[in-house]
Amino acid sequence: MPGIVSSQSRQQxxxxxxRLCQRLGLPRSSGQIxxxxxxxxxxxxxxxxVGALGMSKASASIGTRQLMSWxxxxxxxxxxxRRDFFEAxxxxxxxxxxxxxxxxxxxxxxxxxxxxTILTELEADREQGVLTDEESRIFIERLQRLDRFHTxxxxxxxxxxxxx
Amino acid sequence: MPGIVSSQSRQQxxxxxxRLCQRLGLPRSSGQIxxxxxxxxxxxxxxxxVGALGMSKASASIGTRQLMSWxxxxxxxxxxxRRDFFEAxxxxxxxxxxxxxxxxxxxxxxxxxxxxTILTELEADREQGVLTDEESRIFIERLQRLDRFHTxxxxxxxxxxxxx
DNA sequence: TCCACCGTTCAATAATGACTTAACGAAATA
DNA sequence: TATTTCGTTAAGTCATTATTGAACGGTGGA
Numbered sequence: 001m002p003g004i005v006s007s008q009s010r011q012q013x014x015x016x017x018x019r020l021c022q023r024l025g026l027p028r029s030s031g032q033i034x035x036x037x038x039x040x041x042x043x044x045x046x047x048x049x050v051g052a053l054g055m056s057k058a059s060a061s062i063g064t065r066q067l068m069s070w071x072x073x074x075x076x077x078x079x080x081x082r083r084d085f086f087e088a089x090x091x092x093x094x095x096x097x098x099x100x101x102x103x104x105x106x107x108x109x110x111x112x113x114x115x116x117t118i119l120t121e122l123e124a125d126r127e128q129g130v131l132t133d134e135e136s137r138i139f140i141e142r143l144q145r146l147d148r149f150h151t152x153x154x155x156x157x158x159x160x161x162x163x164x
Numbered sequence: 165m166p167g168i169v170s171s172q173s174r175q176q177x178x179x180x181x182x183r184l185c186q187r188l189g190l191p192r193s194s195g196q197i198x199x200x201x202x203x204x205x206x207x208x209x210x211x212x213x214v215g216a217l218g219m220s221k222a223s224a225s226i227g228t229r230q231l232m233s234w235x236x237x238x239x240x241x242x243x244x245x246r247r248d249f250f251e252a253x254x255x256x257x258x259x260x261x262x263x264x265x266x267x268x269x270x271x272x273x274x275x276x277x278x279x280x281t282i283l284t285e286l287e288a289d290r291e292q293g294v295l296t297d298e299e300s301r302i303f304i305e306r307l308q309r310l311d312r313f314h315t316x317x318x319x320x321x322x323x324x325x326x327x328x
Numbered sequence: 329t330c331c332a333c334c335g336t337t338c339a340a341t342a343a344t345g346a347c348t349t350a351a352c353g354a355a356a357t358a
Numbered sequence: 359t360a361t362t363t364c365g366t367t368a369a370g371t372c373a374t375t376a377t378t379g380a381a382c383g384g385t386g387g388a
Contacts, residue, residue: 007294009286009303016278025189027346041302046365056348061365082356083364090306092313114180122173130171138205139173142254149256156327163320186344191376210335220378225336246386247334 010039014053029055030063034072034088043076043085071098093164100161108154115147174203178217193219194227198236198252207240207249235262257328264325272318279311 014035021031032053037044044052049060064086067073072095076087089095119140126136178199185195196217201208208216213224228250231237236259240251253259283304290300 007289009282009289009295012278012282012285016282023189025187029347038306039303041299057365058349058367059347061367062347065366090309092310114176118173118176118180121176122171125171125173131173135205139203142202145254146256186376193377221335222337222379223377225334226377229336 007039010036013039027059027063027066029053029059030066033060033063034067037073037086037088038090040088043078043087045081045083045085047083069102071095071102096164097161100157105154105157108150108157112147112150112154115143115150119143171203174200177203191223191227191230193217193223194230197224197227198231201237201250201252202254204252207242207251209245209247209249211247233266235259235266260328261325264321269318269321272314272321276311276314276318279307279314283307 014032017035017038018028018031021034022028032055033049036049036052046057046060046064049055049064050057053060055063064073064084067086068075071089073086073088076085078085089098122131122136122139122143125131126133131139178196181199181202182192182195185198186192196219197213200213200216210221210224210228213219213228214221217224219227228237228248232239232250235253237250237252240249242249253262286295286300286303286307289295290297295303
């Protein structure tokens with residue numbers, strides 16, 4: 001494990017974000033990249049990351065793309081340079097707002113749609129007698145409550161966005 | 165893949181929650197268990213799950229324990245029965261409140277503590293000259309803003325709990 | 329006391345997906 | 359046009375972890 005991020009604090013951030021990411025089911029390397037950029041005053045190139053973190057260039061390429069899709073980093077061109085540079089989006093409010101727009105909101109709408117589908121299928125199940133009236137009643141109740149919750153969250157989203 | 169959950173809607177829920185879990189880095193089988201319990205009017209035993217989902221009893225045992233630690237299911241004894249029965253916690257508000265108490269809140273306090281540690285290390289790095297004044301200034305700024313954000317969230321938590 | 333029933337644990341296996349090496353394609357420079 | 363410099367892609371390797379089968383311990387009934 002070379003690569004050597006000599007600064008104690010920087011290394012700590014890289015490690016911490018890396019572990020956080022892997023706990024969330026994301027690749028650890030992406031977290032390390034974000035940690036490195038977060039602790040860097042200047043934007044970094046892919047090769048900078050490879051040098052600092054000791055990972056392959058492919059990982060750096062994939063990782064940066066993932067992070068950009070999550071709105072956690074952005075591209076930052078340098079005047080004379082041909083290659084790509086990246087910098088972290090460090091403002092928590094911006095990060096949250098990005099996550100809401102890019103991940104949460106799409107997920108919520110998709111989820112509500114699926115809920116409707118399931119409710120239709122459930123009705124069919126009931127008619128075919130594969131579910132008793134009692135079973136389907138309770139099942140429907142739970143699904144509807146979940147749907148109302150989704151609605152409520154969607155309504156709250158604009159306020160949350162402003163609050164952060 | 166036997167096991168056969170004959171109901172179309174129930175099978176859909178099992179699949180959906182299973183996929184959701186594995187996207188979140190949790191075992192898919194745990195998600196399947198939750199989906200099954202969510203769609204069941206009656207509490208189920210480990211053997212019920214094994215029969216319905218076609219998984220091993222070990223998985224069912226591990227899965228139920230995980231779900232209980234997340235507050236997503238609870239134990240529900242039946243009168244004459246000797247074995248354990250489980251039912252899903254289906255109320256979204258209860259689930260969220262449990263997650264806030266069991267996961268979010270502990271994470272926030274641990275995170276703030278770590279932030280302080282890193283700030284100390286950063287100061288040491290600056291004194292040793294491994295970080296320039298400019299670098300450390302920007303780094304400190306970002307960490308402090310993150311800390312203020314954590315504080316704000318912690319203050320908001322009680323309100324969020326009531327809101328859901 | 330023995331037996332049957334349950335849930336848990338442990339070692340081994342299987343499957344998932346992160347990561348790397350190597351080859352490729354585009355763009356700029358010579 | 360040839361060459362270098364980049365970033366991406368694809369195939370294969372490797373590591374991690376979910377899952378399983380089998381053995382175990384405990385508890386209640388016969």
